[in-house]
Amino acid sequence: QVQLIESGGGLVQAGDSLRLTCAASGRTFSNYVFGWFRQAPGKEREFVAYISWSGSTTYYADSVKGRFTISRDNAKSTVYLQMSSLKPDDTAVYYCAAPPSGRAGLVRPRDYEYWGQGTQVTVSS
Numbered sequence: 001q002v003q004l005i006e007s008g009g010g011l012v013q014a015g016d017s018l019r020l021t022c023a024a025s026g027r028t029f030s031n032y033v034f035g036w037f038r039q040a041p042g043k044e045r046e047f048v049a050y051i052s053w054s055g056s057t058t059y060y061a062d063s064v065k066g067r068f069t070i071s072r073d074n075a076k077s078t079v080y081l082q083m084s085s086l087k088p089d090d091t092a093v094y095y096c097a098a099p100p101s102g103r104a105g106l107v108r109p110r111d112y113e114y115w116g117q118g119t120q121v122t123v124s125s
Contacts, residue, residue: 006117086123095118
């Protein structure tokens with residue numbers, strides 16, 4: 001079992017930056033890859049970013065590529081999502097997630113087993 005707790009969300013203006021943090025506990029952190037997802041009101045949950053065990057491989061949704069950066073600190077059991085040049089369309093609840101141990105390269109929400117409670121990001125124009 002992996003427990004995930006997100007933090008760092010808030011209300012910002014377009015063009016601002018935010019850093020989301022996902023603190024993990026319960027199992028060996030380095031055994032898991034991680035993803036960030038988001039869900040806006042009335043929309044399906046969508047993939048945002050992915051990071052591999054060592055952090056050497058990352059994927060991004062086209063909508064955030066060049067603006068968001070995912071990273072991890074295995075010593076602190078923490079995953080980050082640095083968000084820059086935020087747009088009103090980035091407004092959503094952001095979730096940190098992990099698939100079952102040993103699985104990798106996943107971008108579909110249904111492939112992830114462990115989820116945090118989410119943190120709200122609101123970007124005003």
